[in-house]
Amino acid sequence: MSMTISDNKRKLDSKFFSLLVGCVSIVMMFTAYTSAYIVRQAGGNWLEFDLPKEFTFSTVIIVLSSVALQFSYGFFKSGKALLYRGFLVLAFILGLYFLIMQYQGWLALNVAGITLDGNPSGSFIFVISGVHAAHILGGIACLIVALIHAFSLDYFISEKRTNRFKMVLTYWHFVGLIWIYLFIFFNVQR
Numbered sequence: 001m002s003m004t005i006s007d008n009k010r011k012l013d014s015k016f017f018s019l020l021v022g023c024v025s026i027v028m029m030f031t032a033y034t035s036a037y038i039v040r041q042a043g044g045n046w047l048e049f050d051l052p053k054e055f056t057f058s059t060v061i062i063v064l065s066s067v068a069l070q071f072s073y074g075f076f077k078s079g080k081a082l083l084y085r086g087f088l089v090l091a092f093i094l095g096l097y098f099l100i101m102q103y104q105g106w107l108a109l110n111v112a113g114i115t116l117d118g119n120p121s122g123s124f125i126f127v128i129s130g131v132h133a134a135h136i137l138g139g140i141a142c143l144i145v146a147l148i149h150a151f152s153l154d155y156f157i158s159e160k161r162t163n164r165f166k167m168v169l170t171y172w173h174f175v176g177l178i179w180i181y182l183f184i185f186f187n188v189q190r
Contacts, residue, residue: 015163016163051105
């Protein structure tokens with residue numbers, strides 16, 4: 001007995017599988033960064049400092065952005081086009097605001113004398129949060145594509161559009177969870 005899967009279905013499944021493989025590799029990368037942080041911290045010459053409040057605000061913002069995108073997805077699936085588009089725009093704006101708050105956090109670190117080329121503790125914060133910001137930029141690019149689709153295509157629900165939106169949603173939740181992990185890690189490891 002053989003099962004056949006349509007080519008279109010196989011493509012969508014392989015794309016989602018590729019996304020998951022990419023997410024696993026990103027988890028491994030941030031695990032390596034945080035492991036290196038712990039090892040270097042144990043080596044001494046480690047400056048203790050509090051994270052700027054901007055990092056706390058950015059954490060709240062990325063959670064709100066993720067919630068907005070989840071609502072957008074729900075409204076998309078339930079046929080409420082106006083709410084779907086509105087919450088998609090909100091998720092995008094909050095995503096940009098997250099990056100702005102991260103940048104403000106880096107500026108606050110600099111004002112406090114914590115620089116990229118200074119003490120290793122500050123260097124790790126800049127590098128790890130900067131690499132995360134690069135992944136957020138990838139998510140912003142996905143949101144831009146989703147916005148283009150939302151506002152340039154006639155609204156209709158199809159398996160292809162639903163799966164595409166699910167991939168954007170999965171990646172956005174993923175990078176949000178990575179930031180929450182990093183934020184908790186930075187605060188626990190002080």
